[in-house]
Amino acid sequence: MPEAPDPRPAATAEPPAPPRLSVVIPVRNEAPNIPPLVAEIEAALAGVAHEIVYVDDGSSDATPEALRAAAAGAPLRHLRHRRSCGQSAAVVTGVKAARGAWIATLDGDGQNDPADIPRLLARAEAEGGAILVAGHRVTRRDSWVKRRSSRVANAVRARLLGDATPDTGCGLKVFPRALFLDLPHFDHMHRFLPALVLRQGGRVVSEKVNHRPRVRGVSNYGTLDRLLVGLVDLAGVAWLQRRWKRPEIEPEA
Numbered sequence: 001m002p003e004a005p006d007p008r009p010a011a012t013a014e015p016p017a018p019p020r021l022s023v024v025i026p027v028r029n030e031a032p033n034i035p036p037l038v039a040e041i042e043a044a045l046a047g048v049a050h051e052i053v054y055v056d057d058g059s060s061d062a063t064p065e066a067l068r069a070a071a072a073g074a075p076l077r078h079l080r081h082r083r084s085c086g087q088s089a090a091v092v093t094g095v096k097a098a099r100g101a102w103i104a105t106l107d108g109d110g111q112n113d114p115a116d117i118p119r120l121l122a123r124a125e126a127e128g129g130a131i132l133v134a135g136h137r138v139t140r141r142d143s144w145v146k147r148r149s150s151r152v153a154n155a156v157r158a159r160l161l162g163d164a165t166p167d168t169g170c171g172l173k174v175f176p177r178a179l180f181l182d183l184p185h186f187d188h189m190h191r192f193l194p195a196l197v198l199r200q201g202g203r204v205v206s207e208k209v210n211h212r213p214r215v216r217g218v219s220n221y222g223t224l225d226r227l228l229v230g231l232v233d234l235a236g237v238a239w240l241q242r243r244w245k246r247p248e249i250e251p252e253a
Helices: 031-044 063-071 087-097 114-127 144-161 177-181 189-199 223-242
Strands: 021-027 050-057 076-081 102-105 131-137 173-176 203-209
Touching (some): 031 063, 076 087, 087 189, 114 131, 173 177
């Protein structure tokens, strides 16, 4: 006689717990930098529950293949834009897809050092709340033109926006995912994260980080195009600051 079916629902596997940290990396045509950078991230975060979220911003090289290969040996997920939409759009895509409460952003060219991430994360968790910990590249490993233009841009931006950040262009930053999702999103917003966080009522602190020369691939950015676009963006962010008053919530009586 056949056994009666078990009326109890079949047990389902519980979804994995979300990681403590998601490392979000926007890339375009950075295939040779992916394997060494992933290996460095894994070494740096060996004691931290984490995931790596790469966003391929419409690469035309072997970046998709390199990401598939890297995902076989690391907690890595990768998404792809059908066409290039810019670094800020890639960061937004990655943060939205991330599962960690904390986000670390990292440039995909290997110039940021993943060994700095645990220190920035520890500072962010110690400070708590709506905090942005921004990397400060004290010793830049770039050309004289790029270093000089960045120094001028940081000075002008600090004067106009009052973001009190010596190096807003450093790709290495740590912040809560929820804080980022509350910010206004627009092209090139990644260059103005400190000002946007302050506008939102958060706090910004800087940590000195290592900076390394690019040894593989070619930069996707030029000095002149960044300068021209940056001037327009600077005016836009200054307008955003003037058009918003942060409410102060009184406690209930």
